Amino acid sequence: MFADGLFMLFAVLAVLGAAGLVLFRHPMNGAMSFVITLISLAGLYALLSAKLIFALQLIVYAGAIMSLIVFIIMFLNIQPEDLPKEEGKLLNILGALIIVAPIGYFLVKIVNRLPNATTELLGNNFGGVKPVGLLLFKDWLVPFEIVSILLLVSLMGALLLAGKKKEVSK
Amino acid sequence: MIHSYLYLSIILFCLGVVGVISRRNVFTVFMSIELMLNSANLAFIAFSRVHESMDGHVLAMMVMAVAAAEAALALAVVILLHKHKSKLDTNVFSLLKG
């Protein structure tokens, strides 16, 4: 029961955070509410016995990536007049919801066909660093390496884009 | 029980889609994409729990890595965009117009 309560709490927070992201006009507000979503998601991961992911979600996502985003938003020093004028934003969101509704309905239908299962916390080190790490470096080694290359490429891409500054100024 | 997690994942995903297609602020769009990635992660972890297999965890880590890479690039692009146009509007990118 306690777990269900926690789940409800995190779930509501996550949805509210996501709704905030979509609705807030200023990206800083959005980012802050998105952080709430990320943190509550971390909690949900913990409820699902994913210990390592729980930690990574907090450290990498909520910590590193979101800090980067927030940092950039602040770095750009965005004034409200710089923001796009989104007339009828709510109408847009309403329309988007109507478009998306069938997708959600379809996905829900699929989920309904799946057998339900309990989500009790698992012991025996499920989702711990060691088993996940073993799995990562044994079965998933090649994808892991490819991802590392991807990271490298994006790093260089970011550098290149930043380096373009000089050419433009010429 | 696991259904609840999946429903939540669906709701977050749909909100992410709504964010992408209804907002014009680049940061919001970008973070909506992150939201969708996270909803996928949630589904991964949930299924991982159902099957008691940790492959989903590994995949979630991969997604995070991709998200990090994406963040690095996307933010660089945003900075450039702001430099050139002083705008944060996705409608500024209209080079694809036929």
Added chain:
Amino acid sequence: MFEHVLSFIIFLPIVAGLLLLATPANRTVARFTGTAISLAALVLSLDLYTKFQATGHLEFIENIPWVESLGINYSLGVDGISLFILMATSVLLPMVYFIFSTKEKGYYANLLLVQGAMTGAICATDMVLFYIFWEVMLLPVFFMLGLYGGEKRLPATLKITLYTIAGSLLMLAAIIYLGVSYHAQFGEWSFAMDKMANLNLEGRVAALAFFGFMIAFAIKIPLFPFHTWLPDAYTEAPTATTFVLSAVMAKIGVYGVVRFVLPVFDMEFARYAILLAYLGVIGMMYCGIAAIAQKDFKRMLAFSSASHMGIIALGVFCMNVQALTGSIYQIVAHATSTGVLFLFAGVLEQRTQTRSIADLGGIAAKAPVFALYFAIAMLASVGLPGTSGFIGEFMIILGAIKFNTMVGVLAGTTLIVGVCYMLWMFQRVFYENPTPQSEGFKDLSLVEGLTFLPVIVLIIAMGIFPNTFLKKITPSTELVFSQSEPAAVHTAAVTPVQVPGLNLEKN
């Protein structure tokens, strides 16, 4: 080595062409390689020709399993029909390298590729293999036309691509249908041409497959009304490409009908032959009449070529041995006459920098050797007895008369139609008074003269001693009709589609 001689003839040019593309060879090396390889292919083909037994059946058979699960084999072989077209390819193509020397490396590489692929299509006896060579032989043409063609080459390339790809896909569908039907009827997979003849094809789908094949070949031949790619492509393509297209590639369409459609779809063929024959005749007259309105001699020759192809196709549709043999003979005759006329047109264009008939005149007086060569090729193309053109044309008309009197009479008008535009052109270009463009026209050089000499001799030899060539063809063509003897009993029951026309027997 000799049992794989066909593979050598096919793959020598292909490998050489690919090597040329892959290495940074320059133009001279490319031309030299092209010449050497095509001459080597010629030597091999001549050897093959002399060793050919003329039994009427396939000879020099090679058969290597390829995709065993689907019964696809790498199988080659030649009989009288394919041998003759193979010889035309091997004998005529080396000429190209001697005449036009100012092309790029890629051009020669493509020429080699197209030669190998055409030979492959001629020798293949497995439908899938044939289809592969068929597609491969089109590719170099697109490149040669699109990269090295005239001013309006791009629309022309687009048109020929649209047309031929559409046809090829229909044929692919039909080939798959045949394979599946074979599996359904005999319980095993096979695409071998000789096994396909055993198929018992009936009904609407068979008719569709028949038209799939026919449209693919009709586009290639080209049969009226699928010919509209031809004037543009022939006009815009570089001379050697036009030559390849008209002298050999178009003939593979006719050959395809003889090799694949005639034995496999005997019933459908008997039913629709009359329609197709009319298409051939109409195409002959239509293109022949259109030729007279042309101001550009290359385009005029293009229409003339289309006109001749109509009559050659007609010979196949007449379903008797004279007409069929005539067609096969005319295929080579046409390659040596109209095909060579395209080369001469290239020489004209190269020297005068114009393709307009009105800009030329009086060349006969300036260049007697060239005029003599041109006249001989032209007379062969209008079917004068004593040249290669007559024998085939005569046998086709003869066969057409038996097939259907009306068709035969219309086919006979080729005698008149052809001579009208040819003489008109000859008069403007070679007679009358010289114009500024033709004022300094130089006669053929020694090398050029010697290069063309074998073809000119061949034209005359094929007109005077046709039987030495026919001896190799006739066993095969006679077999085409004797083989389908049991089918002929079938086909007697088939009512041909009703088209107005007289039948000789009814008279």
Added chain:
Amino acid sequence: MEHSVTYLGLIPLFPLMGAVLIGLLHVFTCNRRKLPEMLYGLLACVGPVLSFIMALKIFFALKGMPADERFLSQVAFTWFSVGDLHINMGFLADPLSSLMLLFVTLIGSLIHIYSIGYMKGDKNFGKFFSYLNLFLGSMLILVLGDSPVVMFVGWEGVGLCSYLLISFYSDGTDNVLAGNKAFIVNRVGDLGFVLGMSFLFWGIGSHGFDYMSLKANVHHLAPGVALATCLLLFVGATGKSAQIPLYVWLPDAMAGPTPVSALIHAATMVTAGVYMVARFSFLYAHVELAGTIVAWVGILTALLAAIFGMFQEDIKKVLAYSTVSQLGYMFAGVGVAAYSAGIFHVFTHAFFKALLFLGAGSVICALHHEQNIWKMGGLKKKMPKTYITMLIGALALSGCPPFSGFFSKDEILYSALASGHFGIWAVGVLVAGMTAYYTFRMMFVVFHGEPRDQHAYDHAQESPAVMTVPLIILAVGALFAGFLNLPAIFGGDQMVSHWLAPSVTEHHPHTGLFVEIIAIGASVVAFLIGIKAAYSRFGKGAEEPNFSGFADFAYHKFYVDELYDAVIVQPYKRVGAAIWKTIEPNVTDAPVKSVSTLYMLLGSAFKILQVGYVRVYAIYMIIGLSVMSLFLSQTLN
């Protein structure tokens, strides 16, 4: 019955080899340095003369045999053989072809010699003789061929040479156009020939396609097919021999050098049609209707051409129309199944018409290529040899007894009357009178009276011996050739008819002496009236008349050329232009064009959706997903 020999093929081979040799010499030297004309002349004459000697040899070889065994044959090689179509390159010498051989080689040789003089100084001297030799070779193949297909080789070969020689002076557009016209019109005839051969082959050809086998099997031929074959073959003959409706090329063909007109367009090639009908006499005898049609076409052509001939002003055109007219007679002869009479007229006509043409050529040469008779006059004194020889020719042409033309023409008219073709006979007599009229109109205007162009007259002189000697030889022929077939009424024994009997299928009608006398009398009276009319009108010198009414209509040849141009040539060109300009882009090309147009339309339609905002593309994608989900969720329950 047949005797196999090995030398028949040599006869056409001599001139053909000459043609190749001279042609190559000419082609490779003409633009560098000129070889002496004498070399070409000698080379050119060797072939025809050798052929003539061979022809004589054959003639005497045949003469030495019993009448019904007079067949020499040679199969050189199998030409082509497919299924039951089996064609040999075979030659046949029988009385009919040997007669043709004799005069073709004789006249051919004479004209070769004459041409050395006529063509003197021409820059294409070698080319001319190459063509001339080629022509002779083809003509000999035509005559000697043992099957219709081999005959067709010669048939087309002579057509080609005719084209080449008409357009010999190729820098003039008119000459080349005349050549084109000749070739194309001949091709129309050849179409008939080829179709006729095809019908014949499918009728009875599978047992062998040579004349002997065909003759043996002709009774198997169905009547309908036989009639069609006869008429189609006759279409071929009308093309080659310039009969209605394909006669239009022959007058234009006079654009060629005069020896060509004499050899090809008067003596030999144009008679090939008559020869062909005689060759197929077994077939025409089988179908009576076909013969009647041939005869009527022939005699009407004779009438039409005679009318045209009376009003021409070009000396060569007068002769050309007279050739057409005489050819009409020959067809009338073979049409009424008097094959030997027709062939005999071919024989005599070859002499006197070649003579007249060569004489005209001599006149033209002397007057520096002036061909208008109204610019000549009084040449009798300047050119006595030419005048006398031409007079002999003219008398022979007009049918004056005892010149050769009289006997042959009379034989034809008598046969027509005797076989009951009264109309043909009546028209024939009328034409005989007209022939005399226009022939002597020409003679009087050219040779009598006062010179009309004093300057040209002063420079005119008699031609050299190389030209006059052939004239004299031909004149002898024109005088005496008629006696070869002297009918019984004049104490002869009809040598030619008896000679030809084994080759042609004919039956001589037996009529009384009375009919024969009527026929002869009518011919002579017609001749006298014609010559009297010509003398009273032109004998004392006359000026160029102005034509009006019917004469003007006839002077313009009934506007037949214009009619053909308007009805056939122009529409043909217009159809060609229409196909190219209208049908090709708009009809046959339409499917391809419509495909590309469709793609363009679709493109411009979808272009509206391409707003350029990535977000909107995402919306499209989501909408797609959404629609798909809606659809898929139907399948789930």
